[in-house]
Amino acid sequence: MHRPDTATKDPDHDGLGHAGYTEGDPGLAIPRTVVTKDQANEWTEGLSRLVESSGQALVKNDFDQITKGVAWQAGSRSTGPNILINGGFDIWQMGTSFSFDSSGGDPPHEGYTADQWFVHVGNNGVLGSGTISKTTLAIGSGAAARSKANALQFVQSIGASPTAPSIEQRTELMEEIDGLPITMQVRGKVSASTLTVTPYVRQNFGSGGSAEVVTTGTPWTWDTTLKFWTSIIVVPSIAGKTIGADAFTAFGWSFPTSTTFTATMAAAGVETGNVASEFAMVDPAIDLLRAQRFLYKTYDPDTDPGTSTADGEVTGENSGTDASDLNVDFPVPMRKKPVIVWYSPATGTIDKVERAIGSGDRTVTSTVGTGKRRSGYPVTSSPGASVLAAGHLVAKARFGD
Numbered sequence: 001m002h003r004p005d006t007a008t009k010d011p012d013h014d015g016l017g018h019a020g021y022t023e024g025d026p027g028l029a030i031p032r033t034v035v036t037k038d039q040a041n042e043w044t045e046g047l048s049r050l051v052e053s054s055g056q057a058l059v060k061n062d063f064d065q066i067t068k069g070v071a072w073q074a075g076s077r078s079t080g081p082n083i084l085i086n087g088g089f090d091i092w093q094m095g096t097s098f099s100f101d102s103s104g105g106d107p108p109h110e111g112y113t114a115d116q117w118f119v120h121v122g123n124n125g126v127l128g129s130g131t132i133s134k135t136t137l138a139i140g141s142g143a144a145a146r147s148k149a150n151a152l153q154f155v156q157s158i159g160a161s162p163t164a165p166s167i168e169q170r171t172e173l174m175e176e177i178d179g180l181p182i183t184m185q186v187r188g189k190v191s192a193s194t195l196t197v198t199p200y201v202r203q204n205f206g207s208g209g210s211a212e213v214v215t216t217g218t219p220w221t222w223d224t225t226l227k228f229w230t231s232i233i234v235v236p237s238i239a240g241k242t243i244g245a246d247a248f249t250a251f252g253w254s255f256p257t258s259t260t261f262t263a264t265m266a267a268a269g270v271e272t273g274n275v276a277s278e279f280a281m282v283d284p285a286i287d288l289l290r291a292q293r294f295l296y297k298t299y300d301p302d303t304d305p306g307t308s309t310a311d312g313e314v315t316g317e318n319s320g321t322d323a324s325d326l327n328v329d330f331p332v333p334m335r336k337k338p339v340i341v342w343y344s345p346a347t348g349t350i351d352k353v354e355r356a357i358g359s360g361d362r363t364v365t366s367t368v369g370t371g372k373r374r375s376g377y378p379v380t381s382s383p384g385a386s387v388l389a390a391g392h393l394v395a396k397a398r399f400g401d
Helices: 037-053 065-075 284-292
Strands: 097-101 110-112 117-120 127-136 150-161 166-171 181-190 195-204 213-216 220-222 227-234 248-254 261-272 295-297 314-317 320-322 339-343 352-354 361-368 377-384 388-396
Touching (some): 037 065, 117 150, 181 195, 181 248, 195 261, 213 227, 284 295
Antiparallel strands (some): 097 127, 110 117, 150 261, 181 227, 181 261, 195 213, 195 220, 295 388, 314 388, 320 377, 339 388, 352 388, 361 377
């Protein structure tokens, strides 16, 4: 950046001796300050890069893009007051109820629930089952300042053994928090008696990397009243570690083994430093964009994937076996090349697209041309005439997808 570099300028517009602009004075033959091309280009390019760094495509006359870019920077990675995405448990793109069973059958013993929240109910093939569901708190319950009433309910219906049930959020942070103290906070309670809950930081160094490191904080004792719980944990240094593919740092808390419980949690946060700030809601649009870096769907926000609906579908002209126009630009670049899952908008059937609207589904055998910014197009099991096709998609770029 630089201040005016033309000959005519306000020599002390701010009282600090900095060069500024002047409108000139015709009576004194003082011309106005000229904005040079270098300055104009510097402003334009600098602000454009700010917008693009948040994953937005530049749109003429969209006056909110700079605000969103600043908010993205403030809320991304370790620079904002809350490292976590969806700390208020408001975003549930894949549904609002999930069941897990570690007996080795279907469903599996762990997986994603509310956006970016990963749950483990027990060892695969051993013990443990549970459900995660969206719930709400009473208005004015004091869950957290400036937050909504949404919460997550974790029901462990069969006690886990030998590993403990847990809930965590996996983040891209690694070097950014190396050796730093972090403060974890959540509002939590159980439906009966008390429950020991242990906060932790889990550094997973990915495929080909060093063995993971788990660091725990002082355990909390939750009871039947929703309370504010906080813990300070110093993140171990990664000096000497090997960082492999898909490495992540998880922030979460675990529950006792061989125990059943119903736990409710709201307003979760993680920040660097050793002081817990009051929880504050992130702009919902910005929080959704952060979540969509890991998971994106073409369904409406409140519509579960697999629903039979004509709303929000992707449509395009197919060509032979490929629906060549049946793809979509992602609102933000995804964390990695995503896995694409297709759904028929007519029937809600997974791995299907409607090859000719009104004429039935076709099985999708592969997706061609997917990148971080744009989905590919589906290849179907049988050719069709060049007619209008339709489909929904879910793009997954989470850790483990």
